[in-house]
Amino acid sequence: MAPKKALGNFGEELSLQKYLREGYELVAKNFIVSGKKVKSEIDFIVKKNDELVFVEVKTRTLFSSGYGEEAVNFIKKRKLKIGVNFFKMKHPEFDEFFPRVDIAVVEIKNNIPRIEIFENITL
Numbered sequence: 001m002a003p004k005k006a007l008g009n010f011g012e013e014l015s016l017q018k019y020l021r022e023g024y025e026l027v028a029k030n031f032i033v034s035g036k037k038v039k040s041e042i043d044f045i046v047k048k049n050d051e052l053v054f055v056e057v058k059t060r061t062l063f064s065s066g067y068g069e070e071a072v073n074f075i076k077k078r079k080l081k082i083g084v085n086f087f088k089m090k091h092p093e094f095d096e097f098f099p100r101v102d103i104a105v106v107e108i109k110n111n112i113p114r115i116e117i118f119e120n121i122t123l
Helices: 003-023 074-090
Strands: 025-032 041-046 051-060 098-109 112-118
Touching: 003 025, 003 041, 003 051, 003 098, 025 074, 025 098, 041 074, 051 074, 074 098
Parallel strands: 051 098
Antiparallel strands: 025 041, 041 051, 098 112
16 A cells, blocks of 8 residues: 555544544445546545534645645535535435534644544535
C-alpha cells in the first residue's frame, strides 16, 4: 500500500473511532459513486439519534500543502453533495434522518495525532 494511502486509511480509522466513542453507529465506509461525469467517495457515514453524518477525512503530516479543512474546496464539496444525494436516494430507510456533513481533520505532528471535527459544513 502506498504511504499516502496508508496515511489516509490511518486518519480515517482514527476519526471513525472518535465518532464511535461518542456514541455514533457506523452505517457505511468508503461509499463510492462512480459515473461517466463524476466520481465521489464519502469516507464514512455514521448515525446517532436522528442525524446521519457524512464524514470527509483529511489527514496531514506536512502543512506545506495547507490545512486539511482547506482541501475541501468547491469541487470537493460538489462531489460530496452528489455522494450524499446518491446515498439518500439508494437508502430510503434513512429518509427520516437529518443529513449532516462533517470534515474530520487529522494532523500528525511528532507522531502524535490530533483530530478536529468541523461539523455541519455547507455544501
